[in-house]
Each structure stands twice: as structure tokens, then as C-alpha cells.
Amino acid sequence: MSDTEVSSENRGQWSSRWGFILAAAGGAVGLGNIWKFPYITGENGGGYFVLMYLVFILLIGLPIMVAEVLVGRTTQKSPAGAFRSMSKAGSPWILAGWLGVLTGFIILSYYSVVAGWALHYTWFSFTQGFTGMDADAIGSAFGTLYADTSTNVFWHLIFMLLTIGVILGGIQRGVERAARILMPVLLLMLLVLLGLAIFSDGFGRALDFVFKPDFSKVTSAGVLEALGHSFFTLSLGMGAMITYGSYLKKKEDLVAASGMITILDTVIALIACMVLFPITFSFGLEPEGGPGLVFVNLPIAFSQLAGGVFWSTLFFALLVLAALTSAISLLEVVVSTVIDEFKWSRPMATLFCGGAITLFGLPSALSGSEDSFFGNGFKDHSAFLFDGETGKNWFDTFDHLASNWLLPIGGLLIALFVSWRVSDNAREEAFKSGSRFARWYWNWLFLLRFIVPIGILSVILHKIGLI
Numbered sequence: 381m382s383d384t385e386v387s388s389e390n391r392g393q394w395s396s397r398w399g400f401i402l403a404a405a406g407g408a409v410g411l412g413n414i415w416k417f418p419y420i421t422g423e424n425g426g427g428y429f430v431l432m433y434l435v436f437i438l439l440i441g442l443p444i445m446v447a448e449v450l451v452g453r454t455t456q457k458s459p460a461g462a463f464r465s466m467s468k469a470g471s472p473w474i475l476a477g478w479l480g481v482l483t484g485f486i487i488l489s490y491y492s493v494v495a496g497w498a499l500h501y502t503w504f505s506f507t508q509g510f511t512g513m514d515a516d517a518i519g520s521a522f523g524t525l526y527a528d529t530s531t532n533v534f535w536h537l538i539f540m541l542l543t544i545g546v547i548l549g550g551i552q553r554g555v556e557r558a559a560r561i562l563m564p565v566l567l568l569m570l571l572v573l574l575g576l577a578i579f580s581d582g583f584g585r586a587l588d589f590v591f592k593p594d595f596s597k598v599t600s601a602g603v604l605e606a607l608g609h610s611f612f613t614l615s616l617g618m619g620a621m622i623t624y625g626s627y628l629k630k631k632e633d634l635v636a637a638s639g640m641i642t643i644l645d646t647v648i649a650l651i652a653c654m655v656l657f658p659i660t661f662s663f664g665l666e667p668e669g670g671p672g673l674v675f676v677n678l679p680i681a682f683s684q685l686a687g688g689v690f691w692s693t694l695f696f697a698l699l700v701l702a703a704l705t706s707a708i709s710l711l712e713v714v715v716s717t718v719i720d721e722f723k724w725s726r727p728m729a730t731l732f733c734g735g736a737i738t739l740f741g742l743p744s745a746l747s748g749s750e751d752s753f754f755g756n757g758f759k760d761h762s763a764f765l766f767d768g769e770t771g772k773n774w775f776d777t778f779d780h781l782a783s784n785w786l787l788p789i790g791g792l793l794i795a796l797f798v799s800w801r802v803s804d805n806a807r808e809e810a811f812k813s814g815s816r817f818a819r820w821y822w823n824w825l826f827l828l829r830f831i832v833p834i835g836i837l838s839v840i841l842h843k844i845g846l847i
């Protein structure tokens with residue numbers, strides 16, 4: 381059977397454990413690491429935010445990653461089917477799987493718009509470059525792009541076409557091959573940029589900013605954001621890792637693989653900060669640059685660097701590659717669920733779901749325009765979500781909703797399901813099978829049963845003012 385006809389009985393499989401690790405890490409490492417993490421770190425005061433994020437990754441993210449991969453590997457199914465086959469007939473747990481599909485659908489719709497900015501910047505760097513532009517001109521170039529609806533729509537369509545194309549290729553041929561080539565290139569490119577940043581004047585200040593916590597800056601919105609981002613960056617809480625785990629052979633060590641993915645993702649996010657903030661400080665710029673941080677501060681540095689055209693093309697191409705491997709995993713969750721649940725063919729499921737997400741992403745592509753209903757106009761409609769502050773445009777509202785609420789809630793459901801609902805024997809056997817970390821079983825279970833739910837619930841309840 382070819383992998384265009386994958387069914388739940390006879391699915392594609394990763395050719396090796398490293399095939400799985402690279403593909404899953406390729407899914408995890410993306411715009412979240414390079415675009416979002418530095419800018420929300422900048423907005424939330426640096427060190428304390430990074431510390432919260434690291435604590436959440438270790439105590440909440442990693443145990444959930446193991447739980448998701450375990451469910452996927454055990455059931456060899458995509459999220460909805462996985463929940464169904466591990467619970468009783470007619471059980472409502474299947475809704476947790478569908479919640480993940482909804483979340484993936486929403487995230488990809490706006491993710492593609494940011495990836496579109498990266499495509500635009502790659503093209504611009506290559507054809508014109510930032511050399512000769514001053515800081516104001518570069519700042520207003522991003523402002524112009526942000527508000528330019530037709531350019532945003534154009535690149536959004538191009539990026540969705542690329543993503544749909546890879547998924548049409550099937551799991552082995554498309555995703556694995558792409559990830560195997562792109563992941564090491566990506567890491568290498570980042571290390572070269574880090575080498576440049578280390579010798580810049582701002583490196584010492586950047587180290588302080590990123591690693592010295594200033595607890596006077598703590599806010600409940602910031603803690604919720606750190607929690608949400610720990611899910612977003614590791615692709616947790618929506619079944620992406622269930623889907624990836626479902627293509628993993630039963631004898632593979634899922635704990636080691638999950639640990640490796642988590643370490644790779646976290647290290648890359650920290651390197652991205654250590655590329656970005658030294659440059660920000662060296663050029664006397666502000667860390668609170670918002671979503672434009674990567675698209676303004678870096679080009680300002682590139683404009684003054686020898687070989688700037690080369691460096692900026694390299695960097696934005698890297699961002700597109702990282703975004704593409706993540707977008708692949710987002711679309712794969714939606715598509716594999718439709719294939720497994722409705723027995724559609726892969727091409728039909730991919731075209732239908734990819735098309736629907738592309739349409740749903742259009743309002744995000746229009747969100748930067750003041751005149752658009754989805755831009756300023758939408759702020760009145762979303763104010764209720766933001767504690768009576770002013771609301772946000774369509775794009776920011778859905779980003780907030782998906783990453784800060786839907787992912788943690790999805791993660792909570794997965795943790796509760798695996799730790800309380802799945803039978804002791806099945807869980808223990810699956811965790812220990814082929815694992816060098818079998819003796820960590822009870823520690824993992826303790827985290828999943830108590831620390832994860834208490835952690836997520838207390839952040840959420842505090843944010844909505846109940847505790």
C-alpha cells in the first residue's frame with residue numbers, strides 16, 4: 381500500500397528513531413522559537429519570563445510530550461481515533477481529540493501569515509537587501525508590510541500552497557525527507573548568527589536581560605503567556621505529538637526521543653534570543669518591539685553588516701524553513717484525523733482541509749490594516765477576552781485564544797486522560813517498553829497526575845481572577 385492510502389491498519393512509519401526525532405523536532409522548532417519567543421520575552425521583561433517558561437517546559441511540557449507520544453505510539457492513530465481506542469465506546473474523551481484538530485486548524489490559519497512575512501523578507505533581502513536603509517526606513521517597511529492586505533494575502537497563499545504540497549507527498553516521502561534535510565541546516569545557520577552576536581557590544585546586556593530574572597515584572601498575563609508558549613513551542617496540547625507518535629515503531633524509546641525533542645526545541649529558542657537581543661542592544665533598540673521585533677531589529681543590523689544581503693537572505697530563508705516544517709505538522713494533525721475518521725484519501729483530505737484553513741486565514745492576513753473590519757474593527761468585538769483592556773485584531777485574538785487557552789486546556793485533558801483514565805498496565809507497559817528511562821515511570825506519573833493539572837489550573841484560575 382502506498383503512503384497516499386494510509387489507513388489506521390497500515391500506516392506509514394518513520395524509518396528510524398532519528399527520522400522521528402528530526403521530524404518531530406522540525407515540527408516543534410518554528411516561528412514559535414525564532415519569531416514569537418524573543419518578542420514575548422522582550423514584552424514580558426526578560427529573565428523572569430524565560431525562567432517561568434523553562435520551569436513549565438520541564439515540569440509540564442516534557443511529561444505531556446511523553447504522554448502524547450505514548451498515546452500515539454500505542455494506538456497508531458491520529459488524535460480523535462487515539463482517544464476513542466483508549467477509552468470506552470461512546471466516551472466523551474474523543475472530544476479532546478477533536479479539540480486538538482480545531483486548535484491546529486486555528487493556529488495554522490494565522491501561522492501562515494507570519495510565515496508569509498518571512499517569505500516576503502527572504503524575497504526582499506535577496507532582490508534588494510536592507511543595505512543603505514536607515515532604522516526609520518526599515519521600521520516603516522515592516523509597518524507598511526503589516527498593513528498591506530494584498531501582499532499579506534499573496535504570501536499567505538504561497539505559504540499554504542507549499543505546506544499543502546509537502547503533505548500531499550505523504551508521511552515518509554514528504555515530511556521525513558524535508559525534516560532530515562532542513563533541521564541540521566537550520567541549526568547550523570543559527571550557530572553562525574550566534575557567532576556574530578557573541579562579538580557584538582550588546583552581548584553582555586543581552587545575557588543579563590535573558591537570564592537575570594526581575595521579579596518586579598511578573599504579571600498574571602505574563603505567566604499565562606509563558607505557560608501557553610511552553611505548549612505552543614513544543615507543539616503540545618493539540619495532538620501533534622500523538623500524530624507523530626502514531627508513526628513511531630513500537631520498540632522505540634519514547635522517553636529518550638521526547639527528551640531529545642524538548643532539549644533541541646528549548647536550546648534553539650534560547651539561541652534565537654541570544655542572536656536577537658545582543659543585536660537589539662548593540663544598536664540601541666528596544667527589546668519591546670512586539671511582533672515586528674525579528675522583522676525590524678535584525679534587518680537594521682543586517683543593513684550595517686558587511687555582506688548584509690547574504691546574512692539577511694540566510695536568516696529569513698531559515699525562518700521560512702522552520703515555519704514550513706511546523707506548518708506541515710499542524711496540517712498533518714488535521715489531515716490524518718480526517719483520513720482516519722472519514723476514510724478519505726490523502727489527496728482529498730489534504731486539499732479540502734488545506735483549502736479551508738487557507739480561507740480561514742484570510743482575515744488574519746487582513747488584520748494589520750486599520751481600515752479592515754478584521755483589524756481595528758475587530759478590537760471592539762474581542763475586548764471581553766482581554767480583561768476589559770482594549771481588544772485585539774482578529775490575528776492577535778486567535779493567537780491568544782489558541783496558544784494561551786486551547787493548548788493548555790488540551791494539554792490538561794491529555795494529562796488527565798493518560799494518568800487517570802488509561803489502565804495502569806497499559807500505561808506502564810507502554811512507558812517502559814524499549815526505554816532506558818523505565819525507572820522514571822513513577823516520577824513521570826506523579827508529575828502527570830498532580831503537578832501538571834495543579835500547575836495548569838492554578839495559572840488559568842489566577843488569570844480569570846478566581847484564585
Ligand code: PFF
Binds near residue numbers: 614
Ligand atoms: N511548535 C511550533 C512553533 O514553535 O513554531 C508551532 C506549532 C506547531 C504548534 C505544531 C502546535 C503544533 F501542533
